[in-house]
Amino acid sequence: MRILLDTNILLSAAYSPNSTPHIAYKKAVDPPFQGLICEQSIEELRRVFNRKFKGKIHGFERFVTTMLAVVEVIPVPDEEYPEEAEIRDVDDRAILSAAIKAGADILLTGDKDFLESSITHPTIMTAAQFVQLS
Numbered sequence: 001m002r003i004l005l006d007t008n009i010l011l012s013a014a015y016s017p018n019s020t021p022h023i024a025y026k027k028a029v030d031p032p033f034q035g036l037i038c039e040q041s042i043e044e045l046r047r048v049f050n051r052k053f054k055g056k057i058h059g060f061e062r063f064v065t066t067m068l069a070v071v072e073v074i075p076v077p078d079e080e081y082p083e084e085a086e087i088r089d090v091d092d093r094a095i096l097s098a099a100i101k102a103g104a105d106i107l108l109t110g111d112k113d114f115l116e117s118s119i120t121h122p123t124i125m126t127a128a129q130f131v132q133l134s
Helices: 007-015 020-028 040-051 055-072 083-087 090-101 127-132
Strands: 002-007 034-038 073-076 107-109 124-125
Touching: 002 020, 002 090, 007 020, 007 040, 007 055, 034 040, 034 055, 034 083, 034 090, 040 055, 040 090, 073 107, 083 090, 090 107, 107 127, 124 127
Parallel strands: 002 034, 002 107, 034 073, 107 124
Antiparallel strands: none
16 A cells, blocks of 8 residues: 655654654555655755754754655656645645555645545545554
């Protein structure tokens, strides 16, 4: 099962190793799951972490290095998908199109734009929902 990890899940996982997002991240990168990350999320992660958590950047870089060894980095496709219209934030639409193009089964996020949409594939889940998934 292919799991796309949204930026907000990864930020929380990196910042808080005992958090539900961190537990969900660890589950998503272990078989039978395959963790995915959109290439645009890598720079967004660094940008947000540098702005919010300057004093912890070395720990974050270790997290990113480890993460990149266990996830598949997927590109943002050039084509658009009709499902993108469901997402209010235009910047988040690239995440959805990458998930669709990569064949993600689940998009793991805390973003209300995704969670409140009527998108059915990929399945949109919170970290807590994913952790409870058998």
